[in-house]
Amino acid sequence: MKIIIADDHAVVRSGFMHILNFQSDMEVVATAADGLEAYALVTKYRPDVLLLDLSMPPGESGLIATGKINEDFPETKILILTMHDDEEYLFHVLKNGASGYVLKNAPDGELLAAIRTVHAGDTYIHPAMTTSLVREFVKKGTEVVEDDPFKILTKREIEVLPLAAKGFGNKEIAEKLYISVKTVEAHKARIMEKLQLKSRPELVEYALRKKLLNF
Missing domain, CATH: 3.40.50.2300 (Response regulator)
Known part of the structure; x- marks a missing residue:
């Protein structure tokens, strides 16, 4: 094989x-x-x-x-x-x-x-x-769908979220993912909206709780 x-x-x-x-x-x-x-x-x-x-x-x-x-x-x-x-x-x-x-x-x-x-x-x-x-x-099978980030975020948003939580700036994230800074900003805005988060500390807490930082 x-x-x-x-x-x-x-x-x-x-x-x-x-x-x-x-x-x-x-x-x-x-x-x-x-x-x-x-x-x-x-x-x-x-x-x-x-x-x-x-x-x-x-x-x-x-x-x-x-x-x-x-x-x-x-x-x-x-x-x-x-x-x-x-x-x-x-x-x-x-x-x-x-x-x-x-x-x-x-x-x-x-x-x-x-x-x-x-x-x-x-x-x-x-x-x-x-x-x-x-x-x-x-x-x-018994959880509310909205509680699972893998069901409500796109694959690209799942890539952006841990980088943002780790403190990388928009330019650094753009370079790592080969996308534009404006695209990064749009993804971050949608992530915060979808997850109903208000600040970066809330984003970090969410990423830790959902074990997303290793992705």
């Missing part, structure tokens, strides 16, 4: 590449440092599996890239790599189209099993997190 690895740490990419290329049924055809590069490489190589880091600052996050790649290249199975063993992350990456979720500190054997599982068309979730996932789906 053809595999692409996307992670912002070169040593992680190198380590995973060594492990996977040692397998008789796997070949790493390319590596990427963020979501934008991952998308470009998926477009070029059309891999069977994409190993995608969830958080890749300052580039495009794995969560945003997952939605885009799943929409345009549904035949590529996305396996999320992350240090976050939190059901909030798990719920949203699966909702955005990921086929699995494995922790970076998992044993090599678990990583290989996860890759083969998603390649076969199944979903891989660490057994210890299955109960959390079920609980989260039940909870989400």
